[in-house]
Amino acid sequence: MTTEDKIPEKASAKKSLARRPGTKVRRQKGVESFDPMRVEPLSPSSDEVSAILETTAPEAAFDLDDEALTAALDEAALFAAIDEAESGAVEIVVRSETAPTVECEETAPELVLEPAGTAPAVELETVGGSQSVAEPLVADHVGTGDASSDVVAVEADRPATEEAVAPAYEEKPAARARKFGHVSAFRAYQTRLRAHNLGRNLLDKKKISEQTLFAAVKEQEVTGDRIGEILVRNQYLTNQDRVQAILEESPSRIAQEKVSKTRIPVELLEKHRIIVSTIHEDGIFVGTMGDERIVRRIVEHHYPDKTLTFVPYVASAFQPFLANMRKSADMDGAITSQENLLDRLVYKALAMGASDIHFLPRPKSYSVRFRANRIMMLEYEGTAEEFNKIVAQAKNRARLDTSKKHLPQDGSFQLEFNRKMIDLRVNTTPNIEGESMVIRVQDPERVNPHIQNLGITRLDSWVKGVTREGGLCLVCGKVNTGKTTTLNATTRYFDRHAMKIVEIADPIEQRIADVSQISINESIGYTFNKALEAQLRQDPNVVILGEVRDDETARTMMRAAATGIMVIATLHTGSILESVNRLIGLGVKDHELKYVLRAVMAQNLIRKVCTSCHGTGRASDGFACHDCGGEGYAGSTLVSECEYFHDHEEVDRLLSMRTDASVARSWPTIVEDAVGKYRQGVTDLLELDRVFGAEVRPYLEAEVS
Known part of the structure; x- marks a missing residue:
């Protein structure tokens, strides 16, 4: 077989399966660069050879047959192959028609393949000198059936110096750019994402996107943290979803997890050497050195609704786990000691699901109240x-001035709870007894649910509005009606990797990864309007505006919406019509509003009847229900009125309703939505009467009659 037979007129690419250490294939002058977008898929045959791909590291070599090689010529797969071989020195040479030459450069020896007739012989150089071969050397692939033992056979004996090691490879990014042109880091890494088991599981279940997983992988390279922990910390994934993915992909790993709180008394945990790894929706995973029969009875007594699964016991983790459980038990117990009093109150509030902690002073004492549900x-x-x-301690942590008691102050700090960071907003205001203090508790898994879990009845209308290319969407409601939660859920609905998203608030209540969050400071003149004007120069796709307070901010907001930016703002109004009236009262003109308004949603919160005790507050054993604490309500849901405006004609119709009572509404009111959820069994009549009072009574009377 001659060299001329081996090289066709139009070069193709075929991979040599050599694993000789010290080999590097490089591109030389006259050889065209590889353009994966231009080269057509090839079907190599025994009559075609155009490239040799070899690596310096055996573990980085790729054994591909002809069909696999064809697939490897796909752009993404080829980039992935290069990345996998970064520990060695890998380059691909694609022969051009005008210069059909491939040079395989080694430390020793050096082999050059050229077409027959252009060179009478190939010079084989060694470290000690050179020798000539009468016939041109031809590389031929010899397959043994075992990919690990495939080699390249050369029709001449090789010198012993062939095993010399090649110099270190020092130009990975630059070499890759020279070979393949400039592509994004994500595209170069894309096909390797599914090599991560947890990531593949989350991708298949559509819990995260490929861009999100790639961002987590890059962060892992810097921080060294686990992928799942990074995703939870950045709020792309809930801890519950992370644990579920671990159970599905590698159940044995669940033994490495540890809960921060359990119903099992610390004394029993210590006596029977029990470690509770995780508590899931349907099961509880426990490791123990004690008698499994006794442990099973203990666990089933405290968790009758969970399926018990035993996992490996990690002895070194027992004492740290026990210490955390003692701390948790102390925090949950009666607050009788001043030691770490602030932490104890915060942990107790988190355990009860409280949204804020209120400190109210009196002449000789003070009280602490939780707002739960x-x-x-x-x-x-x-x-x-x-x-x-305790006020001085909270001010120090929130970086507030402890000497100023005559002025209101705002700040924040963080605490770790259940392997996640909890944001705590501190506000102090003067009163006749000195100053009162409120701490807002921002548990990321409670205040940042998925937008589909908020309870928005006409969610499709809201999504249509916020996904338009530009315009204005409004979230409206009174104080403490969940507006910030809706804004955060909407923000996470966007592709934060592909869009520039800016949030302006006073203050920022919840940190969101990959969002530029700006907290205004009116004491130095940094107002909503100034912050908004500054951000418009940074070319955002979406602007989240915490509150529209004045006509100046309203005008800037309208200008941003008219230029193609999606602006999502909040107003303290109780209905869609009230929202329109408020904007017009702030100086917004009708003709400005009708071309940018996309959607308006007014909302409120109602408590949900506990699904475990069905509102009785009692469990089957007669004691207080674990899920609702004996209150009969567990969690809350949104009641809302929402409308999407497709074009200016629909906005015109909305504006005409302000003056013409004959124009009928096209959406159900917030009270009608609440009555609908009562009919579905989500809430009860007492809760509707508590929230809406006389406004809902005509509907309730109709129900009774």
């Missing part, structure tokens, strides 16, 4: 001296 309840009573200490 929208209802205030007294939790603790302490002395006035203790109050001064």
Whole structure:
């Protein structure tokens, strides 16, 4: 077989399966660069050879047959192959018609293949000198059937110096750019994403996108943290979804997990050496060194609704786990000690699902109230001296001035709870007894649910509005009606990797990864309007505006919406019509509004009847229900009125409703939505009467009659 027979007129690419250490194939002058977008898929045959691909690291070599090679010529797969071989020195040479030459450069020896007739012989150089061969050397692929033992046979004996090691490869990014042109880092890495088991599971279940997984992988390269922990920390994934993915992909790994709280008393955990790895919706995973029969009875007594699964016991993790459980038990117990009082109150609030903690001073004492499920309840009573200490401690953590008691102050700090960081907003205001303090508890898994889990009845109308290329969408509601939660859920609905998203608020309540969040500071003149004008120069796709307070901000907002930016803002109004009236009252003209308004949603919150005890507050054993704490309600849901405006004619119709009572509404009101959820069994009549009062009574009377 001659060299001329081996090289066709139009070069194709075929991979040599050599694993000789010290080999590097490089591109030389006269050889065209490889353009994966231009080269057509090839079907190599025994009559075609155009490239040799070899690596310096055996573990980085790729054994491909002809069919696999054809697939490897796909752009993404080829980039992935290069990345996998980064530990060695890999380059691909594609022969051009005008210069059909491939040079295989080694430390020793050096082999050059040229077409027959252009060179009478091939010079084989060694470290000690050179020798000539009468016939041109021809590389021929010899397959043994075992990919690991395939080699390249050369029709001449090779010198012993062939095993010399090649110099280190030092130009990975630059070499890749020279060979394939400039592509994004994501495209170059894309086909390797599914090599990660947890990532592949989450991609298949559409919990995350490929861009999100890629961002987590790059962050992992910097921080060294696990992929799942990064996704949870950046709020792309809930901890529950992470645990579920681990159970599906590698159940044995669940033993490495540890809960931060359990119903099992610490004494029993210590006596029977029990480690609770995780508590899932349907099961509980436990490791133990004790008698599994006894442990099973203990677990089933405290978790009768969970399926018990035993996992490997990690002895080194027992003492740290036990210490955390003691700390958790102390936090949940009666608050009788001043030691770490602030932390104890915060942990107790988190355990109860409270949204905020209120500190109210009196002449000789002070009280601590939790707002849980929208209802205030007294939790603790302490002395006035203790109050001064706890306020000073909270101010120090929130970086506030402890000496200023005559002015309101806002700040924030974080605490770790259940392997996640909890944001705590601190606000102090002066009153006749000194100053009162409120701490807003921002548990990311409670305040940042998926937009589909908020309970928006006409969610499709809202999504249509916010996904338009530009315009104005409004989230409206009174104080403490979940507007910020809706804004955050909407923000996470966008592709944060592909879009520039800016949030302006006073203050920022919840950190969201990959979003530019700006907290205004009116004390230095940095107002909503100035922040918005500054951000418009940074070419955002979406602007989240925490509140429209004045006509100046309203005008800037309308200007941004008219230029193709999607602006999502909040107003303190209770209905769609009230929202339109408020904007017009702030100086927005009818003709401005009708061309940019996309959607308006007014909302409120109602408590949901507990699904475990069905509102009775009692479990089957007669004790207080674990899920609702004996209250009969567990969690809350949105009730809303929402409308999408497709064009200016529909907005004109909305504007005409302000003055013409004969124009009928095209959406159900917020009260009608609440009554609908009562009919579905989501809530009850007492809750509707508590939230809406006389406004809902005509509907309730109709129900009774």
